[in-house]
Amino acid sequence: MKLTSIITVNFNQPEVTLDLLKSIKKHADQESLEVIVVDNGSREDHGARFKEEFPGLIYIRSEANLGFAGGNNLGVRASKGAYLLFLNNDTEITAHLIPVLKGELDSNPEIGMVSPLILYFDQPNIIQYAGFTEMNYLLCRNKGIGSMDEDQGQYDQVSVETGYCHGAAMMCRRSDLDRVGLMAEHFFLYYEELDWCEQFKKAGKKIWFTGKAKVYHKESISVGKESSIKTYFMTRNRMLFIRRNTGLLNTLLFSIYYIFLASSRQVVLYLLKGRADLIKGVIKGLWWNLTNSKNSSKLGFKI
Numbered sequence: 001m002k003l004t005s006i007i008t009v010n011f012n013q014p015e016v017t018l019d020l021l022k023s024i025k026k027h028a029d030q031e032s033l034e035v036i037v038v039d040n041g042s043r044e045d046h047g048a049r050f051k052e053e054f055p056g057l058i059y060i061r062s063e064a065n066l067g068f069a070g071g072n073n074l075g076v077r078a079s080k081g082a083y084l085l086f087l088n089n090d091t092e093i094t095a096h097l098i099p100v101l102k103g104e105l106d107s108n109p110e111i112g113m114v115s116p117l118i119l120y121f122d123q124p125n126i127i128q129y130a131g132f133t134e135m136n137y138l139l140c141r142n143k144g145i146g147s148m149d150e151d152q153g154q155y156d157q158v159s160v161e162t163g164y165c166h167g168a169a170m171m172c173r174r175s176d177l178d179r180v181g182l183m184a185e186h187f188f189l190y191y192e193e194l195d196w197c198e199q200f201k202k203a204g205k206k207i208w209f210t211g212k213a214k215v216y217h218k219e220s221i222s223v224g225k226e227s228s229i230k231t232y233f234m235t236r237n238r239m240l241f242i243r244r245n246t247g248l249l250n251t252l253l254f255s256i257y258y259i260f261l262a263s264s265r266q267v268v269l270y271l272l273k274g275r276a277d278l279i280k281g282v283i284k285g286l287w288w289n290l291t292n293s294k295n296s297s298k299l300g301f302k303i
Helices: 016-028 049-053 069-080 097-107 174-180 191-200 229-247 248-273 276-291
Strands: 006-010 033-040 058-062 083-087 092-095 110-118 125-131 159-161 167-174 206-217
Touching: 006 016, 006 069, 016 033, 016 049, 033 049, 033 069, 033 174, 049 058, 058 069, 069 191, 083 097, 083 110, 083 174, 092 097, 097 110, 097 167, 097 206, 110 174, 110 191, 167 174, 174 191, 191 206, 191 229, 229 276
Parallel strands: 006 033, 006 083, 033 058, 110 206
Antiparallel strands: 083 167, 092 206, 110 125, 110 167, 159 206
């Protein structure tokens, strides 16, 4: 049986990561599996605890936080599996997840990457992800399919092409990854998995969703307090995604819309809220793209 590598990244969440390891130990076949935990510059080294919970664990500690893509890429370099399953450390898997995802890939060589149905851990009857629509590249907007709907089994037998996988749980073949390349590390946080899906599509592969397997995600339904860091990376990387994945005309039209309409509107809203820190995040995110335009070839841009 071909080996599957599970890769997850820990950053200052040892208890959450331990819960994931427990769920893998409970629901996965250990004989055809290797599990890799990458510690992304956490304050404390919990490698011994992780290995105690999951004997045979491959543990990699980076002294620096390399971001979502950088941490996962470290795991890829250490992995040996023919299949690679990327899981957020704040997920818990269910029975048959791995054979179902492998089965989808094996059934159709055109599939490059596949994600399962993702439900909220705290409200397991509420759907977080059942696929994504395609991207509107002029606005850099798309929608989540099934998001916030009640899970009534409507996706249990659904396996279809979708716009993008979800970074919380996605599987690909090593052979395809070797062709496509690793995740782009300069995103650091947000949009990296969407960009990676674009690279798979450019290689002629399809992005897939299956509801035949489920993962529970501990991300809150009321996700995320606004912060200057989040605002900065969301602003920066939305523009970076378009620069990397569309042509000059689309990039130009998007930039006009994004700078003079969308971002200006955000600045006004944050001004009314008295959130100068978020305004700074927007401006810094835009400025990064403007000042890095001359380095486009180095960063893989199309402009």
